Amino acid sequence: MNTENFQSLLQRLTSLKKEMDQFRPLSKHQVQELEKDTRIEHVWSSNAIEGNRLDRFETASILNTGVTVHGASVKDILETLDLNQAYEYMMSLASKKEPLSQTTIRDLNRIVTLQTTQDKSEAGVYRAIEVWPNGFENHPYVNPIDIRPRMDQLIEWSSQNQSTLHPVVYAADLHLRFVSIHPFIDGNGRTARLLMNFALAQSGYPVINVQPNHEERYTYMDRLEQARSGNKQIFEELIAGYAEKELKRRIETLKLNEKNIREAQAEKGLTKRSITGYPRSNPKDPKIFRGR
Known part of the structure; x- marks a missing residue:
């Protein structure tokens, strides 16, 4: 994709975001269900990219009911619980508009790896x-001696560019810059995807989840490596594509919600008066248990 086409894609994302924001919000219950589904999707897909063998339904079972899966490894289950907690922490920070800091990054990695790292003292440690x-x-990746100064530079870059770059470009570049440093022994990929979605959520964009099937995982890894070699736009394009797809899906959901509300209002046969005047059964009256 040339630069002109990429800029057109970013303009479409901005327009889709504005369109999404114009719709009536979903009910509180529907929002909770949508957010839960997105969280489960993230935990499953991000772990699966790194080799976790649980499928989406097994992940949902563990997170929704606490029921473990027969034959699942303890490590896979603990990774699921840890990433779920890290995701919730990330979304809490995003909702509070917390600025990016090394403490935030360390804490995310610490939660992601706490129960599965071979040495718990390594969690959140460069x-x-x-x-x-x-x-x-x-x-x-970056030489260990250079990690701290490169992380200092990452935080400085974030503070200078978050408000000037397109939100999706900023999120993709944050992911790329962090992965290129690879500051931790374990959990860098999962932490990077949390940071990317932290950036998106702060700007009001929906969370995106890179799919772990063979083709999409290969494309994701290949473009990350190409971006590390200097062609960062190829990775930005990939993330922008995911963002466009998710924005369109959210808009379709919001459109359907408004359509359903209009239909329900148009087809309502009862007035407030008829509802209040409708005879109500007395649970103590034995006649309600009898046939006609």
Whole structure:
């Protein structure tokens, strides 16, 4: 996608966001159900990208009912519980418009990895050894000695660019910059996707979830690596595509909600007077249990 087409995509996202904001909001109950579904989708997909073997329905069972899955590994279950807690923490911070800080990033990683890291003292602690993506030993992440200054730069970049970049570009770049540093021993991918959605939620955009099927996972990983090599727009385009799809889905949901409300109002046969005047059964009257 050339620069002109990418700018057109960003303009569509802005227009879709404005369109979404013009609709009547869903009821409190519907919002809660939608948010729960999005949270479960995030926990399942983000964990699955990293190799967690639980499927979406098993993840939902654990989070909704507390019922574990027969044959599931303890590690997979604990990763699910930890990421669910981290997601809720992330959304709480987003709702309060908390500025990005190293404390926030450390806390997110600490929650994500607390029950599954081999050494709990490593959760939220910057690594002291070199690491690299699988198959890219010749392209390691940031040298351990440079992690702290690079994280300082990340926070400074965030404070300078959050209000000037398009919200989706900012979210994608935050994800990319964090992953390129890879500051922790474990949980960097899950933490990066939380940070990306933290940025989106702060700007009023819906949470997006990268799907873990083979094709989309490969595309996601491949574009991240290309972006690390200098072509960051290719990753921004991927995230913008997910955002566009989710905005359109939300708008369709809001349209359906308004349609349902209009139909219910138009087809209402009872007036307030007829409702208040309607004879009500007395539960103590034995006649209500009899046939005619």
